[in-house]
Amino acid sequence: MGLGVVNLPTFCLEGTVEEIFYKKGRPKVVILKTPTGRVWIKLEKSLRRELAQVPKVGDRLRLEGTVKEKYDGWVKQYQASHLEFLATAQATAARGSQPCRVLICQKSSCCRRGAKELWQELEAQQLPITLKATGCMGECKRGPAVVILPQKKRLTRANAQQIRELVCSTEA
Ligand code: FES
Secondary structure, three states: OOOOOOOOOEEEEEEEEEEEEEEOOEEEEEEEEEOOEEEEEEEOHHHHHHOOOOOOOOOEEEEEEEEEEEOOOOEEEEEEEEEEEEEOHHHHHHHOOOOEEEEEEOOHHHHHOOHHHHHHHHHHHOOOEEEEEEOOOOOHHHOOOEEEEOOOEEEOOOOHHHHHHHHHOOOO
16 A cells, blocks of 8 residues: 655765764765755665765765655755765875876767767766867777876776776776
């Protein structure tokens, strides 16, 4: 019958960790700085238990979950059930004065294979990178062709997840 089951509104927020509150050594609440302001987000118990990597101040995260409204919508309680690292503070610091640049071929063959959409997706994720359009890199049939600098890493059939992982990785 589904009695008692309430479908709460969901949220998906991206931002930088400003502060973390812990319980028994595990992060319980994360304050995320988002383009629209600071948001308190409680991590669900199951998420806290499963975390393979503990977030730190300065990390860029994507958090998804549900929102409870109290007092006629005046108070919103965010509870996250999913956490994804977009970039770690360590990776950003390791790059130091050399900001990560992602060159994406914007010529017709790569555009037919999703180079424009890739650009838009990366732009929307607000990663700590600079996007730069380039001409043909000779990988037309295996586009979108991408080069990540300063690592000089070349990618073909590139997608946003691959690029995000390389940017997040300290070795990248
Ligand atoms: S068109 Fe993109 S590599 Fe040639």
